[in-house]
Amino acid sequence: MKITLIGSGNVAWHLGLALQQAGHDLVAVYSPTAAHREALAKVLHPAKAVDSLDLRAIDAELFVIAVPDATIASVAAAIQVPEGAIVVHTSGSQPLAALQGIADARAGVFYPLQTFSKSKAVDFSTIPILLEAEDEQTLKALQEVANTISKEVHQVDSLKRKQLHLAAVFACNFTNHLLGISRQLLQQAALPDTLLQPLIQETIAKAMLSHPFQVQTGPAVRHDQNVIEEHLRLLQDQPLYQQVYQLLTQSIQDHSPRR
Protein backbone atom coordinates (compact mmCIF):
# COMPACT_ATOMS: atom_id res chain seq x y z
CA MET A 1 0.00 0.00 0.00
CA LYS A 2 1.11 3.59 -0.63
CA ILE A 3 1.46 5.30 2.73
CA THR A 4 2.16 8.83 3.97
CA LEU A 5 3.28 9.56 7.52
CA ILE A 6 2.20 12.69 9.36
CA GLY A 7 4.60 13.08 12.28
CA SER A 8 8.24 12.26 12.93
CA GLY A 9 8.30 11.10 16.55
CA ASN A 10 9.01 7.64 17.93
CA VAL A 11 5.76 6.08 16.71
CA ALA A 12 6.14 7.48 13.17
CA TRP A 13 9.75 6.36 13.11
CA HIS A 14 9.22 2.74 14.20
CA LEU A 15 5.92 2.26 12.39
CA GLY A 16 7.37 3.72 9.18
CA LEU A 17 10.32 1.35 9.32
CA ALA A 18 8.12 -1.67 10.03
CA LEU A 19 5.73 -0.81 7.19
CA GLN A 20 8.57 -0.29 4.74
CA GLN A 21 10.23 -3.56 5.77
CA ALA A 22 6.89 -5.30 5.15
CA GLY A 23 7.01 -4.07 1.56
CA HIS A 24 4.75 -1.02 1.64
CA ASP A 25 5.63 2.17 -0.25
CA LEU A 26 6.34 5.03 2.13
CA VAL A 27 5.74 7.92 -0.26
CA ALA A 28 5.89 10.99 1.97
CA VAL A 29 6.66 12.26 5.46
CA TYR A 30 5.15 15.44 6.88
CA SER A 31 6.43 17.28 9.93
CA PRO A 32 6.35 21.02 10.65
CA THR A 33 10.06 20.80 11.55
CA ALA A 34 12.28 20.55 8.46
CA ALA A 35 15.11 18.65 10.16
CA HIS A 36 12.69 16.05 11.52
CA ARG A 37 10.79 15.33 8.30
CA GLU A 38 14.03 15.18 6.32
CA ALA A 39 15.69 12.80 8.77
CA LEU A 40 12.76 10.39 8.68
CA ALA A 41 12.28 10.70 4.90
CA LYS A 42 15.95 9.82 4.47
CA VAL A 43 15.57 6.69 6.59
CA LEU A 44 12.47 5.80 4.57
CA HIS A 45 14.10 6.54 1.20
CA PRO A 46 12.65 7.19 -1.43
CA ALA A 47 9.93 8.87 0.70
CA LYS A 48 9.84 12.62 0.21
CA ALA A 49 9.70 15.21 2.96
CA VAL A 50 6.69 17.54 2.64
CA ASP A 51 6.02 20.75 4.52
CA SER A 52 2.29 21.26 4.02
CA LEU A 53 -0.78 19.43 5.33
CA ASP A 54 -2.44 19.95 1.96
CA LEU A 55 -1.64 16.43 0.80
CA ARG A 56 -4.22 16.23 -2.00
CA ALA A 57 -1.48 15.88 -4.61
CA ILE A 58 0.25 13.00 -2.80
CA ASP A 59 -0.33 9.65 -4.47
CA ALA A 60 -1.08 7.60 -1.32
CA GLU A 61 -4.02 5.52 -0.09
CA LEU A 62 -3.26 5.62 3.65
CA PHE A 63 -2.31 8.68 5.73
CA VAL A 64 -1.04 7.84 9.21
CA ILE A 65 -1.27 10.65 11.77
CA ALA A 66 1.37 9.76 14.37
CA VAL A 67 1.56 12.93 16.44
CA PRO A 68 1.12 13.72 20.15
CA ASP A 69 -2.48 13.29 21.37
CA ALA A 70 -2.83 17.01 22.00
CA THR A 71 -1.92 17.78 18.37
CA ILE A 72 -4.34 15.38 16.66
CA ALA A 73 -7.23 17.87 16.61
CA SER A 74 -5.21 20.62 14.95
CA VAL A 75 -3.78 18.21 12.35
CA ALA A 76 -7.27 16.86 11.65
CA ALA A 77 -8.58 20.40 11.18
CA ALA A 78 -5.85 21.28 8.69
CA ILE A 79 -5.16 18.09 6.74
CA GLN A 80 -6.42 17.63 3.17
CA VAL A 81 -6.11 14.27 1.43
CA PRO A 82 -7.00 12.74 -1.95
CA GLU A 83 -10.65 11.68 -2.27
CA GLY A 84 -11.34 8.28 -0.70
CA ALA A 85 -8.03 8.05 1.11
CA ILE A 86 -7.91 6.40 4.54
CA VAL A 87 -6.74 8.63 7.39
CA VAL A 88 -5.86 7.01 10.72
CA HIS A 89 -4.44 8.20 14.00
CA THR A 90 -2.24 6.02 16.21
CA SER A 91 -3.45 7.09 19.65
CA GLY A 92 -4.73 4.89 22.45
CA SER A 93 -6.60 7.67 24.17
CA GLN A 94 -8.33 9.49 21.31
CA PRO A 95 -11.64 8.38 19.77
CA LEU A 96 -12.21 7.66 16.10
CA ALA A 97 -14.39 10.78 16.14
CA ALA A 98 -11.25 12.90 16.47
CA LEU A 99 -10.79 12.40 12.72
CA GLN A 100 -14.37 12.86 11.60
CA GLY A 101 -14.80 15.96 9.57
CA ILE A 102 -11.77 15.43 7.33
CA ALA A 103 -13.23 16.05 3.89
CA ASP A 104 -13.36 13.11 1.44
CA ALA A 105 -11.48 10.82 3.87
CA ARG A 106 -12.34 7.46 5.47
CA ALA A 107 -11.35 7.63 9.14
CA GLY A 108 -9.75 4.90 11.23
CA VAL A 109 -7.53 4.17 14.20
CA PHE A 110 -4.29 2.20 13.93
CA TYR A 111 -2.99 1.92 17.50
CA PRO A 112 0.24 -0.04 18.13
CA LEU A 113 0.10 -0.96 21.83
CA GLN A 114 3.72 -0.36 22.81
CA THR A 115 6.02 2.35 24.09
CA PHE A 116 8.78 3.32 21.67
CA SER A 117 12.21 4.89 22.10
CA LYS A 118 14.04 6.10 19.03
CA SER A 119 17.28 4.41 20.05
CA LYS A 120 15.81 0.97 20.67
CA ALA A 121 14.83 -1.45 17.89
CA VAL A 122 11.45 -3.15 18.27
CA ASP A 123 10.04 -6.41 17.02
CA PHE A 124 6.69 -5.29 15.63
CA SER A 125 5.44 -8.83 15.11
CA THR A 126 4.58 -9.25 18.80
CA ILE A 127 3.09 -5.77 19.28
CA PRO A 128 -0.71 -5.80 19.42
CA ILE A 129 -2.26 -3.48 16.84
CA LEU A 130 -5.74 -2.26 17.70
CA LEU A 131 -7.92 -1.17 14.81
CA GLU A 132 -11.12 0.78 14.43
CA ALA A 133 -12.71 2.19 11.30
CA GLU A 134 -15.84 4.07 10.29
CA ASP A 135 -16.89 1.35 7.84
CA GLU A 136 -16.31 -2.31 7.07
CA GLN A 137 -14.30 -1.71 3.91
CA THR A 138 -11.88 0.66 5.66
CA LEU A 139 -11.50 -1.81 8.53
CA LYS A 140 -10.65 -4.55 6.07
CA ALA A 141 -8.01 -2.43 4.38
CA LEU A 142 -6.46 -1.60 7.77
CA GLN A 143 -6.50 -5.26 8.79
CA GLU A 144 -4.60 -6.16 5.65
CA VAL A 145 -1.91 -3.60 6.42
CA ALA A 146 -1.72 -4.48 10.14
CA ASN A 147 -1.43 -8.20 9.40
CA THR A 148 1.71 -7.53 7.35
CA ILE A 149 3.57 -6.22 10.41
CA SER A 150 1.99 -7.92 13.46
CA LYS A 151 0.61 -11.30 14.46
CA GLU A 152 -1.68 -9.66 17.05
CA VAL A 153 -4.32 -7.57 15.32
CA HIS A 154 -7.55 -6.78 17.17
CA GLN A 155 -10.63 -4.74 16.36
CA VAL A 156 -11.33 -2.53 19.37
CA ASP A 157 -13.89 0.28 19.44
CA SER A 158 -13.25 3.70 20.96
CA LEU A 159 -14.82 2.92 24.35
CA LYS A 160 -12.85 -0.31 24.75
CA ARG A 161 -9.68 1.41 23.62
CA LYS A 162 -10.26 3.99 26.33
CA GLN A 163 -10.72 1.23 28.93
CA LEU A 164 -7.56 -0.42 27.66
CA HIS A 165 -5.69 2.83 27.95
CA LEU A 166 -6.88 3.17 31.53
CA ALA A 167 -5.65 -0.36 32.29
CA ALA A 168 -2.30 0.57 30.72
CA VAL A 169 -2.01 3.65 32.93
CA PHE A 170 -2.23 1.38 35.99
CA ALA A 171 0.05 -1.36 34.62
CA CYS A 172 2.68 0.89 33.06
CA ASN A 173 2.59 4.58 33.99
CA PHE A 174 1.76 4.03 37.66
CA THR A 175 4.00 0.98 37.94
CA ASN A 176 6.89 3.00 36.53
CA HIS A 177 6.25 5.71 39.11
CA LEU A 178 6.34 3.16 41.95
CA LEU A 179 9.64 1.84 40.61
CA GLY A 180 10.86 5.45 40.70
CA ILE A 181 9.80 5.88 44.34
CA SER A 182 11.52 2.62 45.18
CA ARG A 183 14.71 3.73 43.47
CA GLN A 184 14.60 7.02 45.36
CA LEU A 185 14.17 5.17 48.68
CA LEU A 186 17.20 3.00 47.87
CA GLN A 187 19.25 6.11 47.14
CA GLN A 188 18.13 7.76 50.37
CA ALA A 189 19.34 4.66 52.24
CA ALA A 190 22.65 4.69 50.32
CA LEU A 191 21.87 1.23 48.93
CA PRO A 192 22.82 0.16 45.37
CA ASP A 193 20.23 1.18 42.73
CA THR A 194 20.24 -2.29 41.20
CA LEU A 195 19.73 -4.27 44.40
CA LEU A 196 16.02 -4.89 43.82
CA GLN A 197 16.21 -5.72 40.12
CA PRO A 198 16.17 -9.54 40.43
CA LEU A 199 13.19 -9.30 42.79
CA ILE A 200 11.35 -6.90 40.48
CA GLN A 201 11.90 -9.14 37.48
CA GLU A 202 10.68 -12.22 39.33
CA THR A 203 7.64 -10.31 40.62
CA ILE A 204 6.66 -9.27 37.09
CA ALA A 205 7.28 -12.76 35.73
CA LYS A 206 4.99 -14.24 38.40
CA ALA A 207 2.31 -11.62 37.78
CA MET A 208 2.29 -12.64 34.10
CA LEU A 209 1.84 -16.33 34.89
CA SER A 210 -1.01 -15.96 37.39
CA HIS A 211 -3.62 -13.37 38.24
CA PRO A 212 -1.57 -10.85 40.24
CA PHE A 213 -4.21 -10.73 43.00
CA GLN A 214 -3.58 -14.44 43.60
CA VAL A 215 0.18 -14.09 44.07
CA GLN A 216 0.13 -10.92 46.19
CA THR A 217 2.80 -10.92 48.91
CA GLY A 218 3.98 -8.40 51.51
CA PRO A 219 2.89 -6.84 54.78
CA ALA A 220 -0.43 -5.49 53.45
CA VAL A 221 -1.84 -8.87 52.37
CA ARG A 222 -0.53 -10.44 55.60
CA HIS A 223 -2.19 -7.64 57.61
CA ASP A 224 1.17 -7.26 59.37
CA GLN A 225 0.34 -4.06 61.24
CA ASN A 226 3.73 -3.78 62.98
CA VAL A 227 5.66 -3.73 59.73
CA ILE A 228 3.15 -1.37 58.11
CA GLU A 229 3.52 1.11 60.98
CA GLU A 230 7.31 0.98 60.86
CA HIS A 231 7.21 1.64 57.11
CA LEU A 232 4.91 4.63 57.63
CA ARG A 233 7.33 5.96 60.26
CA LEU A 234 10.22 5.67 57.78
CA LEU A 235 8.16 7.77 55.35
CA GLN A 236 7.27 10.47 57.84
CA ASP A 237 9.21 13.16 55.96
CA GLN A 238 7.60 12.20 52.64
CA PRO A 239 3.88 12.64 53.31
CA LEU A 240 2.78 12.01 49.72
CA TYR A 241 4.61 8.65 49.65
CA GLN A 242 3.08 7.92 53.05
CA GLN A 243 -0.38 8.49 51.56
CA VAL A 244 0.47 6.28 48.57
CA TYR A 245 1.64 3.56 50.98
CA GLN A 246 -1.54 3.79 53.04
CA LEU A 247 -3.92 3.82 50.10
CA LEU A 248 -2.30 0.91 48.26
CA THR A 249 -2.18 -1.06 51.51
CA GLN A 250 -5.89 -0.38 51.95
CA SER A 251 -6.62 -1.43 48.36
CA ILE A 252 -4.66 -4.68 48.77
CA GLN A 253 -6.45 -5.43 52.05
CA ASP A 254 -9.79 -4.67 50.43
CA HIS A 255 -9.10 -7.66 48.15
CA SER A 256 -7.98 -9.96 50.95
CA PRO A 257 -9.70 -9.28 54.25
CA ARG A 258 -7.96 -10.59 57.35
CA ARG A 259 -8.64 -14.30 57.74
Next chain:
Amino acid sequence: MKITLIGSGNVAWHLGLALQQAGHDLVAVYSPTAAHREALAKVLHPAKAVDSLDLRAIDAELFVIAVPDATIASVAAAIQVPEGAIVVHTSGSQPLAALQGIADARAGVFYPLQTFSKSKAVDFSTIPILLEAEDEQTLKALQEVANTISKEVHQVDSLKRKQLHLAAVFACNFTNHLLGISRQLLQQAALPDTLLQPLIQETIAKAMLSHPFQVQTGPAVRHDQNVIEEHLRLLQDQPLYQQVYQLLTQSIQDHSPRR
Protein backbone atom coordinates in the same frame (compact mmCIF):
# COMPACT_ATOMS: atom_id res chain seq x y z
CA MET B 1 29.70 -26.03 56.88
CA LYS B 2 27.26 -28.17 58.90
CA ILE B 3 23.85 -26.54 58.68
CA THR B 4 20.43 -27.11 60.25
CA LEU B 5 17.27 -25.62 58.80
CA ILE B 6 14.40 -24.46 60.99
CA GLY B 7 11.36 -24.18 58.73
CA SER B 8 10.11 -25.97 55.63
CA GLY B 9 8.57 -23.22 53.50
CA ASN B 10 9.75 -21.82 50.19
CA VAL B 11 12.80 -20.05 51.59
CA ALA B 12 13.97 -23.11 53.57
CA TRP B 13 13.39 -25.30 50.54
CA HIS B 14 15.32 -23.22 47.99
CA LEU B 15 18.06 -22.11 50.36
CA GLY B 16 18.56 -25.68 51.60
CA LEU B 17 18.94 -26.94 48.05
CA ALA B 18 21.36 -24.18 47.10
CA LEU B 19 23.49 -24.74 50.20
CA GLN B 20 23.62 -28.48 49.63
CA GLN B 21 24.52 -28.03 45.96
CA ALA B 22 27.35 -25.72 47.08
CA GLY B 23 28.77 -28.60 49.13
CA HIS B 24 27.52 -27.83 52.62
CA ASP B 25 26.25 -30.58 54.93
CA LEU B 26 22.55 -30.17 55.64
CA VAL B 27 22.35 -32.19 58.85
CA ALA B 28 18.82 -31.60 60.11
CA VAL B 29 15.46 -30.04 59.27
CA TYR B 30 12.99 -28.89 61.92
CA SER B 31 9.34 -28.16 61.31
CA PRO B 32 6.41 -28.60 63.71
CA THR B 33 4.58 -30.43 60.90
CA ALA B 34 5.85 -33.99 60.42
CA ALA B 35 4.97 -34.24 56.73
CA HIS B 36 6.76 -30.97 55.96
CA ARG B 37 10.00 -31.71 57.81
CA GLU B 38 10.13 -35.20 56.35
CA ALA B 39 9.54 -34.02 52.80
CA LEU B 40 12.34 -31.46 52.99
CA ALA B 41 14.72 -33.81 54.85
CA LYS B 42 14.17 -36.34 52.08
CA VAL B 43 15.05 -33.80 49.40
CA LEU B 44 18.13 -32.86 51.43
CA HIS B 45 19.17 -36.47 52.10
CA PRO B 46 20.96 -37.47 54.41
CA ALA B 47 19.53 -34.61 56.53
CA LYS B 48 17.35 -35.90 59.35
CA ALA B 49 13.91 -34.59 60.27
CA VAL B 50 13.71 -33.41 63.88
CA ASP B 51 10.60 -32.54 65.89
CA SER B 52 12.02 -30.48 68.76
CA LEU B 53 13.58 -27.02 68.98
CA ASP B 54 16.01 -28.36 71.56
CA LEU B 55 18.79 -28.75 69.01
CA ARG B 56 21.69 -28.89 71.50
CA ALA B 57 22.56 -32.42 70.44
CA ILE B 58 22.67 -31.58 66.72
CA ASP B 59 26.20 -31.44 65.35
CA ALA B 60 25.86 -28.23 63.32
CA GLU B 61 27.59 -24.84 63.29
CA LEU B 62 24.86 -22.82 61.58
CA PHE B 63 21.13 -22.84 62.34
CA VAL B 64 18.98 -21.08 59.75
CA ILE B 65 15.55 -19.93 60.93
CA ALA B 66 13.51 -19.68 57.73
CA VAL B 67 9.98 -19.24 59.07
CA PRO B 68 7.25 -16.61 58.59
CA ASP B 69 8.15 -13.23 60.13
CA ALA B 70 5.39 -13.55 62.70
CA THR B 71 6.82 -16.86 63.95
CA ILE B 72 10.44 -15.77 64.43
CA ALA B 73 9.91 -14.50 67.98
CA SER B 74 8.35 -17.75 69.20
CA VAL B 75 11.07 -19.85 67.54
CA ALA B 76 13.77 -17.61 69.06
CA ALA B 77 12.18 -18.01 72.49
CA ALA B 78 12.14 -21.80 72.27
CA ILE B 79 15.25 -22.76 70.31
CA GLN B 80 18.31 -24.23 72.04
CA VAL B 81 21.56 -24.72 70.12
CA PRO B 82 25.08 -26.03 70.82
CA GLU B 83 27.37 -23.50 72.49
CA GLY B 84 28.93 -21.05 70.04
CA ALA B 85 26.67 -21.98 67.14
CA ILE B 86 25.55 -19.29 64.73
CA VAL B 87 21.78 -18.70 64.52
CA VAL B 88 20.41 -16.56 61.67
CA HIS B 89 16.98 -15.59 60.43
CA THR B 90 16.20 -14.97 56.77
CA SER B 91 13.76 -12.08 57.06
CA GLY B 92 13.96 -8.71 55.35
CA SER B 93 11.70 -7.01 57.85
CA GLN B 94 12.96 -8.31 61.22
CA PRO B 95 15.93 -6.82 63.09
CA LEU B 96 18.97 -8.74 64.24
CA ALA B 97 17.70 -8.09 67.76
CA ALA B 98 14.85 -10.56 67.13
CA LEU B 99 17.42 -13.31 67.82
CA GLN B 100 19.17 -11.79 70.78
CA GLY B 101 18.57 -13.72 73.92
CA ILE B 102 19.18 -17.17 72.42
CA ALA B 103 21.50 -18.71 75.00
CA ASP B 104 25.07 -19.50 73.88
CA ALA B 105 24.37 -18.48 70.27
CA ARG B 106 25.93 -15.90 67.93
CA ALA B 107 23.12 -14.10 66.13
CA GLY B 108 22.99 -13.03 62.50
CA VAL B 109 20.75 -12.29 59.55
CA PHE B 110 21.01 -14.12 56.22
CA TYR B 111 18.44 -12.50 53.94
CA PRO B 112 18.14 -13.71 50.34
CA LEU B 113 16.44 -10.85 48.49
CA GLN B 114 14.07 -12.77 46.26
CA THR B 115 10.55 -14.17 46.21
CA PHE B 116 10.37 -17.95 46.02
CA SER B 117 7.75 -20.39 44.78
CA LYS B 118 8.16 -24.06 45.56
CA SER B 119 7.42 -25.10 41.98
CA LYS B 120 9.91 -22.77 40.31
CA ALA B 121 13.67 -23.37 40.24
CA VAL B 122 15.86 -20.38 41.07
CA ASP B 123 19.39 -19.40 40.15
CA PHE B 124 20.78 -18.38 43.52
CA SER B 125 23.98 -16.97 42.04
CA THR B 126 22.25 -13.74 40.99
CA ILE B 127 20.18 -13.32 44.16
CA PRO B 128 21.56 -10.65 46.50
CA ILE B 129 22.21 -11.99 49.99
CA LEU B 130 22.18 -9.38 52.73
CA LEU B 131 24.11 -10.18 55.88
CA GLU B 132 24.26 -8.80 59.38
CA ALA B 133 25.91 -10.24 62.48
CA GLU B 134 26.48 -9.34 66.08
CA ASP B 135 30.26 -9.57 65.75
CA GLU B 136 32.99 -9.51 63.11
CA GLN B 137 33.82 -13.21 63.37
CA THR B 138 30.21 -14.26 62.87
CA LEU B 139 29.89 -11.89 59.90
CA LYS B 140 32.98 -13.43 58.34
CA ALA B 141 31.61 -16.94 58.74
CA LEU B 142 28.31 -15.90 57.14
CA GLN B 143 30.14 -14.18 54.28
CA GLU B 144 32.00 -17.38 53.55
CA VAL B 145 28.77 -19.36 53.37
CA ALA B 146 26.94 -16.70 51.33
CA ASN B 147 29.79 -16.43 48.83
CA THR B 148 29.44 -20.14 48.05
CA ILE B 149 25.91 -19.62 46.68
CA SER B 150 25.73 -16.02 45.43
CA LYS B 151 27.89 -13.50 43.61
CA GLU B 152 26.04 -10.59 45.28
CA VAL B 153 26.73 -10.56 49.00
CA HIS B 154 26.25 -7.31 50.93
CA GLN B 155 26.55 -6.33 54.56
CA VAL B 156 23.41 -4.37 55.49
CA ASP B 157 22.44 -3.36 59.02
CA SER B 158 18.94 -3.66 60.45
CA LEU B 159 17.89 -0.07 59.69
CA LYS B 160 19.06 -0.25 56.08
CA ARG B 161 17.43 -3.64 55.67
CA LYS B 162 14.18 -2.09 56.85
CA GLN B 163 14.57 0.74 54.31
CA LEU B 164 15.31 -1.81 51.63
CA HIS B 165 12.22 -3.77 52.58
CA LEU B 166 10.16 -0.58 52.29
CA ALA B 167 11.59 0.05 48.82
CA ALA B 168 10.72 -3.54 47.90
CA VAL B 169 7.12 -3.05 49.04
CA PHE B 170 6.79 -0.19 46.52
CA ALA B 171 8.65 -1.93 43.70
CA CYS B 172 7.14 -5.39 44.11
CA ASN B 173 4.09 -5.67 46.37
CA PHE B 174 2.44 -2.45 45.22
CA THR B 175 3.47 -2.94 41.61
CA ASN B 176 1.93 -6.41 41.67
CA HIS B 177 -1.31 -4.93 43.01
CA LEU B 178 -1.41 -2.36 40.20
CA LEU B 179 -0.92 -5.15 37.67
CA GLY B 180 -3.87 -6.89 39.34
CA ILE B 181 -6.08 -3.80 39.03
CA SER B 182 -5.04 -3.49 35.39
CA ARG B 183 -5.91 -7.13 34.73
CA GLN B 184 -9.30 -6.63 36.38
CA LEU B 185 -9.98 -3.58 34.22
CA LEU B 186 -9.15 -5.58 31.08
CA GLN B 187 -11.55 -8.30 32.17
CA GLN B 188 -14.30 -5.77 32.88
CA ALA B 189 -13.84 -4.45 29.33
CA ALA B 190 -13.89 -8.02 27.92
CA LEU B 191 -10.38 -7.52 26.53
CA PRO B 192 -7.77 -10.32 26.44
CA ASP B 193 -5.80 -10.68 29.74
CA THR B 194 -2.50 -10.79 27.89
CA LEU B 195 -3.00 -7.72 25.72
CA LEU B 196 -0.81 -5.44 27.85
CA GLN B 197 2.03 -7.89 28.47
CA PRO B 198 4.43 -6.63 25.76
CA LEU B 199 3.89 -3.07 26.99
CA ILE B 200 4.42 -4.04 30.63
CA GLN B 201 7.63 -5.88 29.81
CA GLU B 202 9.00 -2.96 27.81
CA THR B 203 8.04 -0.53 30.59
CA ILE B 204 9.94 -2.56 33.18
CA ALA B 205 12.93 -2.99 30.88
CA LYS B 206 13.09 0.78 30.37
CA ALA B 207 12.74 1.47 34.08
CA MET B 208 15.77 -0.77 34.69
CA LEU B 209 17.92 1.08 32.17
CA SER B 210 17.16 4.62 33.34
CA HIS B 211 15.85 6.27 36.48
CA PRO B 212 12.11 5.58 36.19
CA PHE B 213 11.26 9.21 36.97
CA GLN B 214 13.15 10.21 33.81
CA VAL B 215 11.20 7.90 31.51
CA GLN B 216 7.74 8.53 32.96
CA THR B 217 5.00 8.60 30.30
CA GLY B 218 1.21 8.90 30.36
CA PRO B 219 -1.50 11.47 30.97
CA ALA B 220 -0.31 12.44 34.48
CA VAL B 221 3.18 13.55 33.45
CA ARG B 222 1.69 15.31 30.38
CA HIS B 223 -0.84 17.07 32.65
CA ASP B 224 -3.48 15.90 30.16
CA GLN B 225 -6.52 16.88 32.22
CA ASN B 226 -9.09 15.71 29.63
CA VAL B 227 -7.79 12.16 29.60
CA ILE B 228 -7.41 12.11 33.40
CA GLU B 229 -11.04 13.16 33.84
CA GLU B 230 -12.29 10.57 31.38
CA HIS B 231 -10.35 7.88 33.23
CA LEU B 232 -11.81 8.97 36.55
CA ARG B 233 -15.29 8.78 35.00
CA LEU B 234 -14.61 5.21 33.84
CA LEU B 235 -13.70 4.36 37.45
CA GLN B 236 -16.78 5.96 39.01
CA ASP B 237 -18.13 2.62 40.27
CA GLN B 238 -14.77 1.68 41.82
CA PRO B 239 -14.09 4.53 44.25
CA LEU B 240 -10.98 2.99 45.78
CA TYR B 241 -9.36 2.61 42.34
CA GLN B 242 -10.45 6.16 41.59
CA GLN B 243 -8.59 7.32 44.73
CA VAL B 244 -5.51 5.30 43.72
CA TYR B 245 -5.63 6.89 40.26
CA GLN B 246 -5.91 10.40 41.71
CA LEU B 247 -3.17 9.99 44.29
CA LEU B 248 -0.64 8.40 41.91
CA THR B 249 -1.42 11.09 39.32
CA GLN B 250 -0.77 13.72 41.99
CA SER B 251 2.49 12.02 43.00
CA ILE B 252 3.69 11.86 39.37
CA GLN B 253 2.79 15.52 38.84
CA ASP B 254 4.56 16.45 42.06
CA HIS B 255 7.77 15.23 40.37
CA SER B 256 7.12 17.03 37.09
CA PRO B 257 5.22 20.27 37.47
CA ARG B 258 3.47 21.58 34.38
CA ARG B 259 5.99 23.31 32.15
